[in-house]
Amino acid sequence: MRQPTDPSIRAEPRSPDGLLLAGGQLATGQVVDVRLHGLKIEAVGAPGTLPPAAEHLDLSGYLLLPAPAEPHAHFDTALTADRIPNPTGDLAGAVQAWLDYQGSVPRDDFVRRATEAALLGLANGATAIRTHVGIYETVGVKAVEALLEVRQALRDLIDIQLVALNVRLTGPECKELRALLRAAVEMGADVVGGCPHLDPDPAGYHSLVLSLAAEFGRPIDLHTDETLDPAVLHLSQLADLVAEAGFPHGVTASHCVSLGVQPPEVAAQVAARVAASRVAVVCNPQTNLFLQGRGQRSTPVRGLTALRALLDAGATVAGGGDNLRDPFNVVGRADPLETASLLVTAGHLTPEEAYAAVSVGARAAMGLAELRVEAGFPGELLAVRASSLGEAIAGGTSRVVIHHGRVVSRTTVTRDYPGVNGTVLASHPPP
Ligand SMILES: [Zn+2]
Numbered sequence: 023m024r025q026p027t028d029p030s031i032r033a034e035p036r037s038p039d040g041l042l043l044a045g046g047q048l049a050t051g052q053v054v055d056v057r058l059h060g061l062k063i064e065a066v067g068a069p070g071t072l073p074p075a076a077e078h079l080d081l082s083g084y085l086l087l088p089a090p091a092e093p094h095a096h097f098d099t100a101l102t103a104d105r106i107p108n109p110t111g112d113l114a115g116a117v118q119a120w121l122d123y124q125g126s127v128p129r130d131d132f133v134r135r136a137t138e139a140a141l142l143g144l145a146n147g148a149t150a151i152r153t154h155v156g157i158y159e160t161v162g163v164k165a166v167e168a169l170l171e172v173r174q175a176l177r178d179l180i181d182i183q184l185v186a187l188n189v190r191l192t193g194p195e196c197k198e199l200r201a202l203l204r205a206a207v208e209m210g211a212d213v214v215g216g217c218p219h220l221d222p223d224p225a226g227y228h229s230l231v232l233s234l235a236a237e238f239g240r241p242i243d244l245h246t247d248e249t250l251d252p253a254v255l256h257l258s259q260l261a262d263l264v265a266e267a268g269f270p271h272g273v274t275a276s277h278c279v280s281l282g283v284q285p286p287e288v289a290a291q292v293a294a295r296v297a298a299s300r301v302a303v304v305c306n307p308q309t310n311l312f313l314q315g316r317g318q319r320s321t322p323v324r325g326l327t328a329l330r331a332l333l334d335a336g337a338t339v340a341g342g343g344d345n346l347r348d349p350f351n352v353v354g355r356a357d358p359l360e361t362a363s364l365l366v367t368a369g370h371l372t373p374e375e376a377y378a379a380v381s382v383g384a385r386a387a388m389g390l391a392e393l394r395v396e397a398g399f400p401g402e403l404l405a406v407r408a409s410s411l412g413e414a415i416a417g418g419t420s421r422v423v424i425h426h427g428r429v430v431s432r433t434t435v436t437r438d439y440p441g442v443n444g445t446v447l448a449s450h451p452p453p
Contacts, residue, residue, distance in 0.1 A: 040064065041428060042075035043403070044084030048395055049374075049411050056086065058401040058427040065397050079422070079429065085414050087377070088393035089423065090358035090400040091384040092148040094243075094276050094304045094342030097136035097172070098124070098155045098165040100356075101347050108349035113248060113313045116247070116349040117189060125160030132168030133405050139346050139356060140176055145433055146357040147404035149425040150181040152243065152388050154215050157186055157202045166206045179430050182386060185215035185243045191230055192223040200230065207238050214238075217245040223255045228263055241272035241389055243304075248277040250314055250323060255280055258292045259302075260391040263402035265299040272389045276304040278327040278340065279314060293335035297316045302387035303332055305379070306344035307364035309351040329369045340387040341365050356383070359406070362415045401427030 040059035046201025047053050057065045057072045065072050099120055106123050108115045136153070143151050155165050166186060173182040186206035188199045207214060214235040218227035228244075235242045246257050257278050264273045275296070281289055281303075296303060305327045332339050341361045345351035354360075358380040365376035382392060393402050402425055406418035423431040 040075040041077040043079050043081050045069050046081035046084050061400050061426050074358045085408045087404045089149045089404045090147045090380045092143050092151040093340045093384040093387045095141045095151050096304050097153040097154040099348040100139035101135045103347040103352040112316045119349040129164050129168045132165050136172040138167050142356040145431045146228050147423050149249045149402045154185040154187045157206050157227050170210050178408040183212040185213040186211035187215035189217050189220045192226040206333050211424040213241045213243045215243050219247050223449040243274040246275040246278050247280040249280050252283050261295040261299040261301050274302045274387045278303050279325050281328045282326050289331040297335040297337035302338035304340045304342045305344040307368050309344035312351045325366050326369050338386045339379050340383040359415050373415050
């Protein structure tokens with residue numbers, strides 16, 4: 023930490039540069055100044071103790087947090103709910119509705135919606151987003167091309183990772199789909215994805231994906247066990263396969279819904295194997311609350327993975343927003359704090375655990391560097407107008423987002439309460 027009494031600063035006064043964030047409160051309650059330079063946090067100190075910077079931002083009244091990341095989005099399907107109905111409301115209905123529709127989507131439409139979804143996530147604080155993108159026969163690699171264009175156009179604002187995904191992959195009838203998956207990776211998709219539980223041969227699917235990812239040196243992120251059927255539990259097989267293969271590029275299993283309906287002892291055993299194999303698990307509470315348990319009129323299940331068993335086992339647990347106003351989830355706000363809120367209410371995590379899932383856990387699942395509000399760590403921060411983590415998760419709407427050491431998004435909410443005879447009520451706390 024560089025203090026103003028540091029003789030090197032006195033001896034060599036520099037012209038101010040960088041960004042000074044003044045008076046923000048850390049999650050611990052401590053109020054600090056943070057000085058950013060280049061891509062990193064240069065110093066953190068007591069208010070008024072750091073050298074001036076070219077830019078100065080007063081963050082009094084704001085909570086200063088390591089920025090969240092979005093580990094599971096779907097930019098290609100985002101913002102289509104009003105044009106693509108899902109008559110059954112479940113996963114099968116959503117998949118079919120999208121497959122029937124996506125071939126007719128022009129490339130520009132993919133670009134426009136993906137851009138909007140990315141900027142929405144950024145405004146909410148996600149400075150890195152991993153989005154899946156479908157490569158089915160009818161759409162080919164059109165959506166991949168469009169999302170690669172968006173990744174490039176927004177590269178100074180947000181780190182975007184693309185996961186190429188097929189529903190089916192094995193058997194002679196899927197030869198073209200396998201070729202499309204390979205083509206997507208060759209074009210620049212960052213991660214090899216898929217949905218083994220929707221394929222008739224999940225074990226064969228795992229082998230194909232591991233082999234392709236190993237060939238290209240890419241991570242894997244698979245939609246895994248997105249079902250309430252307890253007999254479907256491919257997660258344990260994936261963990262064993264990864265452990266045996268010693269796959270070094272990073273493996274993430276998204277959803278893992280059926281782990282949440284196992285008896286506690288089975289969940290604990292599988293969670294231990296997941297932790298030992300270093301497979302990260304992404305829970306997507308909103309989409310799975312929307313899709314799962316539709317037929318149950320009484321005490322519907324929640325559709326979330328076994329969060330507590332995974333945390334107890336020491337596994338990497340992340341929280342994702344998943345679908346944004348599409349046939350898989352007709353609502354959604356692309357907001358990591360909304361995901362954290364659902365992890366608290368539906369997943370029974372503490373606010374601290376929930377925020378860790380959408381920040382450090384999410385970044386770990388994405389293979390990104392750890393964040394802390396400490397000198398030397400990346401300049402990826404979220405300031406939320408709130409006085410505690412719980413208050414921020416509950417509804418902190420005014421936000422400042424810092425990426426690569428500079429402000430990339432600012433949302434300020436103003437609220438009026440017109441009183442009687444036009445008198446504006448004062449003394450309400452700001453949002
Ligand atoms: Zn998904």
